[in-house]
Amino acid sequence: MYQVLKPLLFKMAPEKAHGLTVQGLAATLSIPGVSHAFRATYRFEDERLHRTVFGLPFPNPVGLAAGFDKDGKYYKNMSSLGFGFLELGTVTPLPQAGNAQPRLFRLPQDRALINRMGFNNEGVDALVSRLKKEGRPGNTIIGGNIGKNKVTPNEEATEDYVKCFRKLFTLVDYFVVNVSSPNTPNLRALQDRKPLTALLSTLQSLNQELATTKQRTDQLGALGTLTHPKPILLKIAPDLTDGQLDDILEIVKDTGIAGIIATNTTIAREPLTTDPEAVAAIGNGGLSGAPVRARSTEVIRYLCDKSGGTLDIIGVGGIDSPAAAREKLAAGAKLIQLYSGMVYYGPGLVRDINRELV
Secondary structure: OOHHHHHHOOOHHHHHHHHHHHHHHHHHHHHOHHHHHHHHHOOOOOHHHHHEEEEEEEEEOEEEEOOOOOOOOOOOHHHHHHEEEEEEEEEEOOOOOOOOOOOOEEHHOEEEEEOOOOOOOHHHHHHHHHHHHOOOOOOOOEEEOOOOOOOHHHHHHHHHHHHHHHHHOOOOEEEEEEEEEEEOOOOOHHHHHHHHHHHHHHHHHHHHHHHHHHHHHHHHHOOOOOOOOOOEEEEEEEOOHHHHHHHHHHHHHHHHEEEEOOOOEEOOOOOOOOOOOHHHHHHEEEEEHHHHHHHHHHHHHHHHHOOOOOOOOEEEEOOOOOHHHHHHHHOOOOEEEEEEEHHHHHHHHHHHHHHHHO
16 A cells, blocks of 8 residues: 555655654544554564663564654554554753755655754653553554754753653653764764763663652552663764774673664765765755665664673664565674664565564
């Protein structure tokens, strides 16, 4: 069905097409009986796909990357497509409109996207409200990707991450600290060793504090199972040098965070076959999709080798086929995430990857 609709969708502005697609999915799944048919078509379940990573039980290793459902409006619908986990966000403390449109561009010749969305989202309170109302879709793991508001100076960025962390603590299974988007001015400076160590150390301390407080509440109120600290992951850029990746490994060790998501979009424009003048006319933004596949895999392999295979990594970047998924896993990723690949391949990509892995 998607391949039939794809030519029509590709005639629309990418952001409009994305909105219509997820709204159409929601409307379709609201029809009695359709949800079951979707699950039968798109879900592939097998106990051999189960993974325990960061101490969490993943029903399969294929997840939805952050950015697809920033505000948690469609995550229950997306679970019908067979994902083992869904990452919501990036969310910021206050709502923000993001950058001016157009801000999302297709490069069909390269099976790629360029975006400069700028953390457009309705704010953490809106996401909290939806998660409380909608609940969890079955056994699907939910992640919360958190960032800072554009107007917040880097010197005060930690407080933005703290606000999001506090409000989402009881509602998500793991957290992702996003300091690697190229679309918020100066955000990537937070990847430097000193500010990043301070940020992650603060969140880890808060993590322990909130878990202890929640445990005490559960014990006194007899509310059931005790809450443990949440896995905290760091999402990094593919543009880091080997020296910077070595620093990242030291920071992971020093702060005790659970792992890495490799990688975010790239500011590089190679290798591309799209006309250079057309690419230049698009302007700034992060490049995702097939062109980032090789570098993302290279970063995963480097981190895995340097850590002796002990680092838990989620691989993302250019996964648009079962073969690309296998490549990431062979390089050392324990889990993988999709976004741009689904735009070109369609929602059946999740099913086909899981089937191929088995």
